[in-house]
Amino acid sequence: MMIRLHNTLTGKIEEFKPMKEGEVSMYVCGPTVYNYIHIGNARPAIFFDTVRRYLDYRGYKVKYVQNFTDVDDKMIMKANEEGVSLKEIGEKYIAAYFEDTAKVNLKEEGMIRPRATQYIGEMIKIIKDLENKGFAYESQGDVYFNVEAYKEKYGELSGKNIDDLKSGASGRTGAEASVKRSSVDFALWKSAKEGEPAWGSPWGQGRPGWHIECSAMSNKLLGPTFDIHGGGQDLIFPHHENEIAQSKCSTGGEFARYWIHNGYINVKGEKMSKSLGNFFLLREVLEKYDGRVVRFFVLSSHYRKPIDFSEDEMKQAKAAVERIENSIIRANERLEDAANTEDNRMAEELSKVLTDSKAKFIAGMDEDFNTALGMGAIFELVKELNRFLDTNEVSEAGKKAMSESVEFIGEAMTEVLGVELKTEKQVGNMTAELVEYILELRTEAKKEKNYAKADAIRDRLAEMGISIKDGRDKTTWSI
Ligand SMILES: [Zn+2]
Structure with missing residues (x-):
């Protein structure tokens, strides 16, 4: 079986064939670090x-780059607002990014996280090269990409065409409009205004445009052609379209081979964004919900579909995660008991569902990273495991099937989906x-045939969210 993915470049689901067998190179646009990230920004990070x-799980050796944009207009504005340097703003919000995303269990090991300001030299080199080849021109200290010179291919990712873009921009005026040859041209280099952070260049003091940053970092770290380029769907145009134009004109070869874009997180049907003011910061959400619940919520829908963020959805995600955890806690407890039957029928059924659900998990994930299908397969197994546990009977073969099920659920949820299950009883030892102790008292009450009291204890515990189950030899409990 093979991984298939939706390539924005062709609009189709395609078989994924990396350039080098067994190796994948991947670049994903990272955040502009001028603020705390909101839950909408957390989606691409998690996905x-x-x-x-x-x-990794399918055996590929992955080289994964995600950048920080630490120089841009919004950052300069923020630095001026707070009366600190650009560097300080970058440092502050990069630290905050790591603090927040660690809680949703991003795998940092082996990851490459370049900062745009560390690659200014590379950006200047590409811009100079584009200028030499006639794809860029200088105007009053700025340098623009000449879209007309790349006419045949511009718009291949977004499906936009130059004439429509031009008529859309007609009548628009601004500082940039007067120095550009065409309204569709975009800035590669911006000359420094008074008091702005700047770097020396062949065109004088200035700073790079946003799009050239990603072209330079991906080229330096992954080479001119690499396998996967990802980002949120809002980046398709103009950011990714412009990255393609710059990179292809500069290197003369292919750029990213597969483009993957994730959908938005909505609030009441509207896209969550800083400009609309309807956003929730990841750190605010994490005050109420554990990182594993946030991660489960993000992955419970297919990545190309919009997700609605609401209290209800978060509560459902929490309940779903806990359902898996409770099942594992119960199974682990039962694994400590001795086998009490030689009847293997239940064991065989559990084994069969385990095999099915493993196959379905991989098939779902192979088909355009469908995490919703993958989770569905895990829940089928959890349901069967619960049915198995409810019988209170277990053979040696049953114990084996149970332990393999627990192992697979843990691997699929925690290692692959990154939802770190808490399968220790989640209360302090004392609780x-x-x-x-309360259960001991209840057992004594039952021995004394005081069933009313035993039932009352059970009901009180249930009210507190603790459910108990009377087994043959002992009573077990779960939250
Ligand atoms: Zn980018």
């Missing part, structure tokens, strides 16, 4: 981390001891 984890 592409899952892509990387799944490629756990207390529950055990």
